[in-house]
Amino acid sequence: MSARVAVLVFPGTNSESETVRICRDVGLDAESVHWSNAGRLPSYAAYVLPGGFAYEDRIRAGAISAHDPMMDYVIEAAGEGKLVLGICNGAQILLEAGLVPGTAAVRKPTAAFTRNAPSGKFVCKHVHIKLAIDPARCAITAALPNGAVIPAWAAHGEGRLAANAEHLDEITLGSHLAFVYAHADGTVDDRAVPNGSALGCAGLTNKKGNVLAIMPHPERDAWNFNHPDVWRNDRASGDILAPSGGATLLRAFAHAVRAL
Amino acid sequence: MRPDELRRIAEGLGREPTIVELHAFDAQWSEHCSYKSSRHLLKQLPTTGPDVVLGPGEDAGILHLGEHNGVRYGVVIAHESHNHPSQVVPFEGAATGVGGIVRDVLCMGAEVIGLADCLRFGRVEDPNSHQRYVAQQVVDGIAAYGNAIGVPNIAGDVYFDEGFNDNCLVNVIALGLVKESEIIHSRAPENSAGWDIVLVGKATDASGFGGASFSSLTLEEANQEANKSAVQVPDPFLKNVIMRASYRVFEYLREKKITAGFKDLGAGGIMGCTAELCAAGGYGAIIDLDDVNVAVENLPPEVIAVGETQERLCWILPGDATLDVLRIYNEEFSLPEIARGARAVVIGAVQSDKRYVMRHGSEIVMDVPIDFLTGAISEERPSACHGEPVEPSPSSAQRARDEGLRQLLSGLNACSREPLFKQYDAVVRGTTVIARGRADAGVIAPVPGAPFGVALSVGRSVSEAVRKVVAVGARPIGLTDCLNFGNPNNEEHYAQLVRAVSDLANDAKKFELPFVSGNVSLYNESSSGTAIPSSPIIGCVGVVDDLRNIVTLGFKHPESDLYFIATPGLAVVCEAMAKRLVLSASALGSDGLLNAAARMAFAADNDFGAEFGGAQAFVDQFDGWLIEVADPEAFAHLAATRIPSEAWRRVGTTTVADLEGEVDISVGESAHDLDELRAAWSKPLTEIYA
Numbered sequence: 001m002s003a004r005v006a007v008l009v010f011p012g013t014n015s016e017s018e019t020v021r022i023c024r025d026v027g028l029d030a031e032s033v034h035w036s037n038a039g040r041l042p043s044y045a046a047y048v049l050p051g052g053f054a055y056e057d058r059i060r061a062g063a064i065s066a067h068d069p070m071m072d073y074v075i076e077a078a079g080e081g082k083l084v085l086g087i088c089n090g091a092q093i094l095l096e097a098g099l100v101p102g103t104a105a106v107r108k109p110t111a112a113f114t115r116n117a118p119s120g121k122f123v124c125k126h127v128h129i130k131l132a133i134d135p136a137r138c139a140i141t142a143a144l145p146n147g148a149v150i151p152a153w154a155a156h157g158e159g160r161l162a163a164n165a166e167h168l169d170e171i172t173l174g175s176h177l178a179f180v181y182a183h184a185d186g187t188v189d190d191r192a193v194p195n196g197s198a199l200g201c202a203g204l205t206n207k208k209g210n211v212l213a214i215m216p217h218p219e220r221d222a223w224n225f226n227h228p229d230v231w232r233n234d235r236a237s238g239d240i241l242a243p244s245g246g247a248t249l250l251r252a253f254a255h256a257v258r259a260l
Numbered sequence: 261m262r263p264d265e266l267r268r269i270a271e272g273l274g275r276e277p278t279i280v281e282l283h284a285f286d287a288q289w290s291e292h293c294s295y296k297s298s299r300h301l302l303k304q305l306p307t308t309g310p311d312v313v314l315g316p317g318e319d320a321g322i323l324h325l326g327e328h329n330g331v332r333y334g335v336v337i338a339h340e341s342h343n344h345p346s347q348v349v350p351f352e353g354a355a356t357g358v359g360g361i362v363r364d365v366l367c368m369g370a371e372v373i374g375l376a377d378c379l380r381f382g383r384v385e386d387p388n389s390h391q392r393y394v395a396q397q398v399v400d401g402i403a404a405y406g407n408a409i410g411v412p413n414i415a416g417d418v419y420f421d422e423g424f425n426d427n428c429l430v431n432v433i434a435l436g437l438v439k440e441s442e443i444i445h446s447r448a449p450e451n452s453a454g455w456d457i458v459l460v461g462k463a464t465d466a467s468g469f470g471g472a473s474f475s476s477l478t479l480e481e482a483n484q485e486a487n488k489s490a491v492q493v494p495d496p497f498l499k500n501v502i503m504r505a506s507y508r509v510f511e512y513l514r515e516k517k518i519t520a521g522f523k524d525l526g527a528g529g530i531m532g533c534t535a536e537l538c539a540a541g542g543y544g545a546i547i548d549l550d551d552v553n554v555a556v557e558n559l560p561p562e563v564i565a566v567g568e569t570q571e572r573l574c575w576i577l578p579g580d581a582t583l584d585v586l587r588i589y590n591e592e593f594s595l596p597e598i599a600r601g602a603r604a605v606v607i608g609a610v611q612s613d614k615r616y617v618m619r620h621g622s623e624i625v626m627d628v629p630i631d632f633l634t635g636a637i638s639e640e641r642p643s644a645c646h647g648e649p650v651e652p653s654p655s656s657a658q659r660a661r662d663e664g665l666r667q668l669l670s671g672l673n674a675c676s677r678e679p680l681f682k683q684y685d686a687v688v689r690g691t692t693v694i695a696r697g698r699a700d701a702g703v704i705a706p707v708p709g710a711p712f713g714v715a716l717s718v719g720r721s722v723s724e725a726v727r728k729v730v731a732v733g734a735r736p737i738g739l740t741d742c743l744n745f746g747n748p749n750n751e752e753h754y755a756q757l758v759r760a761v762s763d764l765a766n767d768a769k770k771f772e773l774p775f776v777s778g779n780v781s782l783y784n785e786s787s788s789g790t791a792i793p794s795s796p797i798i799g800c801v802g803v804v805d806d807l808r809n810i811v812t813l814g815f816k817h818p819e820s821d822l823y824f825i826a827t828p829g830l831a832v833v834c835e836a837m838a839k840r841l842v843l844s845a846s847a848l849g850s851d852g853l854l855n856a857a858a859r860m861a862f863a864a865d866n867d868f869g870a871e872f873g874g875a876q877a878f879v880d881q882f883d884g885w886l887i888e889v890a891d892p893e894a895f896a897h898l899a900a901t902r903i904p905s906e907a908w909r910r911v912g913t914t915t916v917a918d919l920e921g922e923v924d925i926s927v928g929e930s931a932h933d934l935d936e937l938r939a940a941w942s943k944p945l946t947e948i949y950a
Contacts, residue, residue, distance in 0.1 A: 009504075011598050012497050014410025018690025021708060036592050051688070053408045056497035119950050122403055122683045124695075153687045155407075220687045225705055225713075228698065229865070231812045240807055241709060 006044040010054035019050040041073035046083040049090025062092030091213035101176035102206035111163035117196030122157035130182035152216035161201040179203030221246030287528035297748040304765040321776025328710035336436030338364035341781035350397035355405035355494040363524030369444030370436030376415035382425030408496035413684035414702025426786030448541030453612035461572035463555035463601025505593035521576030547608035561620035670940035679949035700728035715802035722767035725800035727847035734802030746791025814863035872912035
């Protein structure tokens, strides 16, 4: 039987259905677990925190949710080495819970995903993210090739990594910077960054490499029809209902879950 | 309310109305609720057809989308204006507009799958003007609400004109997906006498009191402060949870095979919703206002009865289902912990007699025949003339030649809308196929694994909306309208409404398309008596039978032939797309063919330009399509056998960079540098929205 994955639904989460769908499509036994069923969480092998506006993103995105009782279980599971993947709002929650970069005590974040710069506004844009660490550094990325470039949609108002210089150094020196924004061809520059994120950061992992937080949504570029380039040049060739580039990351996650 | 209406109430009741009854009739008989100036006009619109699953009459219309694995799916569509509230309190007003339309779709038993917004603002050039403030706040409000509830915004338009300086327009369209066998109706079901009336959502407060009648007034400057209390307060966070809890209730009712009634609370609050639900089923109702969850103590009964507090819905449920449904909302989805005072609660019962009764404390504060309360009040007004059709705005294509294409593209009404719509989440739910900006209509694939999708476009006429849906390779199946006009008491303004409805009816018949839902917003007029420019806004739903046949805006190849096809050639365009003869397409707008060519070049992934040789005569065209053709021979054969030669023509070719590396849009001898055009087109709205 395939490993059981819980997709956590906080009050205000809005991306649980597509997240469950792509998890299942890559072979995981995934289901959403609602905040009123938090007690069931210990029985799962891995956890995905999907996108949305949990607790209305009051104070700062993820700040309240990091204290939701569901996170008690996630923090414990992460400590035990179980896999935890946070996407967008889920990434913000993992950061606020101190699980990534994980250089201080839990719920004592040393960095935050904060208001986009320069506009301060929500941005919805197709982007690419590039693996910036040795794939084996993080269990969830282990099945990816070196320097993998993955398409995704950025859709967030608070996606700019912010931390003081000392903590940014910690992130860099500790190889916590898992993904950076890149162009489709893999080149990296400021123009590829949609939100002013420090270090061009699109994703972080923890010291142990079992927790991954990524800001853009690979699960929204999960099927070929989601991907803008499908309509480029000639017609969509092949199966447009088949998994797309964004599914690559979810497939790597599934690989890691099965390897547990 | 007018004296003659007051008399009608007293005569109908055989006594003077109570305070609660007065407010109830005021809301129920307001223009906003009763369509009293427009109901008889709207009868002209065609509403039937092979794809209609549910025509107008309930909260939203439903069209047949397709069949997958033996299940028939319907697409639900509703259209709403929130003009008055958005002018007074732009952020909240626009946000509640989204909230209201989402409830209209949800209460058909549907999952909400898409949004579109159609906006009209005044002159925004002055950074300190109220008009600019309104234009910014409305967009922020729509983004904040739609993004939080998690519904992708896939289509829309925005125009600026000084005629909207005192009255902005905020129209919103929502789409839903429902299995045709699982539609829930906005009426008390058969044999439901004695069933529970369950109110779900936010605790009732004094916000939105008098909202329906407020929206039936012209905006008097002096009253703007007072009017703010008539605007509801949105809570997308609570709505997100209520939507998901309602999806769970749908599942529960299906499992238990229970038929229920469901309706959103809009105009007229608890009174309007419960009265209409019960009257539609042929029943009466008794409501206990003391059982309503309220946010503040000692609210007067008339405020509890008709106040338009947001984020509320109402169920009619058989007794044995009630406890389970209350448990889903209150415990499983913990509404009371999500927002103070929010919950699901039984507030009354369906009655077999046809009276509508409200109790408050030990008193009966309302007791009226339900059909008298909810019955249509209709009046035909004199109109100055049924005269000349409203001319479409002067062709700016002409201006493109006179002032230059660059000038045209840098105008507020032709420039890129991306700075505005990139604030909207277009891809949440993971079903988006074509997001805004890549084609003239948005496309989503709402049924996992199914080869078909739904397209949605908006336009200023039936023809424009239909052309846009066809431009992505979809087959148009139905329409929705929102009619934004001035004060119907003004004969001239009323005449414009009369004329517009008859034009819409004629156009819809021409395309053999039904209107399945709609909305009328009158009294869009300032204290000085200046009405907005007449603004019908049309939404068109299309079906993409095979997602692989989708066509986008951007040019695909160099040296492809470009053809103009006039609107009557619709069937040929559809067929050419199904046969994959079309590489890219754009519906022409009033800005004409050159503007369309420029937008197609901007949307291309590589730098492609276009060359129009001896096509001067066609530059002014706005009624048709510009298409890039893959196989000119096959296409020409198809067109020649089906449409008269004057309705289609090869007008140019796509080009790439010349030896100097320049890419142009050129007409005859005059060439426009693509980079310059793009820069001019991209910039204007960045200052306002970035």
